Amino acid sequence: MTAADTPREYIGWSQDGHAASALWQSANGASAPKRVVPVDDTITADAAYRLASQGVGMLWNGDFQNARQILTALEHRTRPRPDRIERTTAELFYRYRQNRSHRARILGLLLVPLDDGNVIGLRRAPNVVAATVDAYGSITEASVVSLHEVLGTIGAHQWRTKGIPVAALNAKVYPHYGTFFPVRSEYVDLVASAPLGTPRVAFDIGTGTGVLAAVLATRGVPRVVATDIEPRAVASARETVSRLKLDDRVEVRLADLFPDGRADLIVCNPPWIPATAHSLLDAAVYDPGSRMLKGFLAGVLDHLQPGGEAWLVLSDFAELVGLRSRDDLMNVIDTAGLRVLGALEAPAGHSRASDTNDPLHAVRRNEVTSLWRLTASEPAR
Incomplete structure (x- = not known):
């Protein structure tokens, strides 16, 4: 299913005291967060994890590479802890699925803008045009996407290219x-x-x-x-x-x-x-x-x-x-x-x-x- 085939959904947030909104994009079928707050380079990884744990989407307004570092920190915090309890194979599979679901939910809440022309309008953002066109089609209006999903489109595009x-x-x-x-x-x-x-x-x-x-x-x-x-x-x-x-x-x-x-x-x-x-x-x-x-x-x-x-x-x-x-x-x-x-x-x-x-x-x-x-x-x- 392409982005054009999915129902259009908009998300809103408050930016500098003014209401703002953008089209939600997810090629992977993820639901839009109910609440979104703008964040930037000043947020700590612990604060970002607390917000994500509450289901709050964080729209990044800072440097793209700093956003990647926060995402990496969130990933570390979602890794399963060592488990010394002897478990059946079925229990191990259940815990594995539970952790993957939790990880996907947390990592999917760090968001970036994807603007007209499939451009991420952040400092030091890479060129993601080809990768995101593959996933979402051509973007013609201000949109918001999960940074984790965008990085996945880049990896998939590299596989497709080679x-x-x-x-x-x-x-x-x-x-x-x-x-x-x-x-x-x-x-x-x-x-x-x-x-x-x-x-x-x-x-x-x-x-x-x-x-x-x-x-x-x-x-x-x-x-x-x-x-x-x-x-x-x-x-x-x-x-x-x-x-x-x-x-x-x-x-x-x-x-x-x-x-x-x-x-x-x-x-x-x-x-x-x-x-x-x-x-x-x-x-x-x-x-x-x-x-x-x-x-x-x-x-x-x-x-x-x-x-x-x-x-x-x-x-x-x-x-x-x-x-x-x-x-x-x-x-x-x-x-x-x-x-x-x-x-x-x-x-x-x-x-x-x-x-x-x-x-x-x-x-x-x-x-x-x-x-x-x-x-x-x-x-x-």
Whole structure:
């Protein structure tokens, strides 16, 4: 969703005894603070933390680099304290989520102006035009944004500029802001190596950057239809397909789950954690109530050609933290009228699996991503 698609919301504050207001901008779906006060270089980190803890937005009027220092100080104050209590994995995950939510709320309350032309009108502010156009579109009136979110747009723009290598494609992809970055190679490698057969048509459900659709096309599938519910993901996938010169094989559509018609192969790598997403960027990882997982499995048979296969690519992270059991997953598959032909597995290879400072390090180290090969329980007659 782009800034132009979201409802317009204005925030107000008092500046030198006069009422002031500006358009609230958040590409990540954050709510505007109810109360905003102007602050400058004279505020201390402790005072800023007290205001943020009360839910007060702080509109920065001073030097941009000093604002970054205050943000860093706030970040230090939101780091979890050492916990000597022995906890279950489920408790560790709950505390981890609780801390991330608290951290996002506190850091999101240090605000900066983003004016007409996508310019931050503060001393020593960097040029953020390209990065913020990616996230918010062109700014045409006085606006206010979270400094933490702006810094995130800069980082995302740098990733987009240099690209992310995908070994299975022997190429780079250039994700749009708000699209899940394919930095975890396990799910891509599984789709690149699974027994393929000779499907004439394949669907890639929830395509994101279009990586899996591109892998299927480069493996010889003559027609791939990729879908995503997010306009940014559709734009990103179309760019990926175009860069790889696969336009004649891959079509990308805006759709909630399935396109019309049937396919010999249907692939889906849904969000793998059945919990509430705290932001739009989290939606690629968190799937409240397993909506996408269950929707995909429930709809497969209506879109699968007789004798075809569905590939469900899913991490077992949710099982390791007690949010879903293997029996739960098998029951959903069975209820959908599907059976398992086999599974391919890949151990965690991403960087967080080796980060011993991560409170969930033991879980991530043992995480396994599986490609479940599914077909109709009863062969078509």
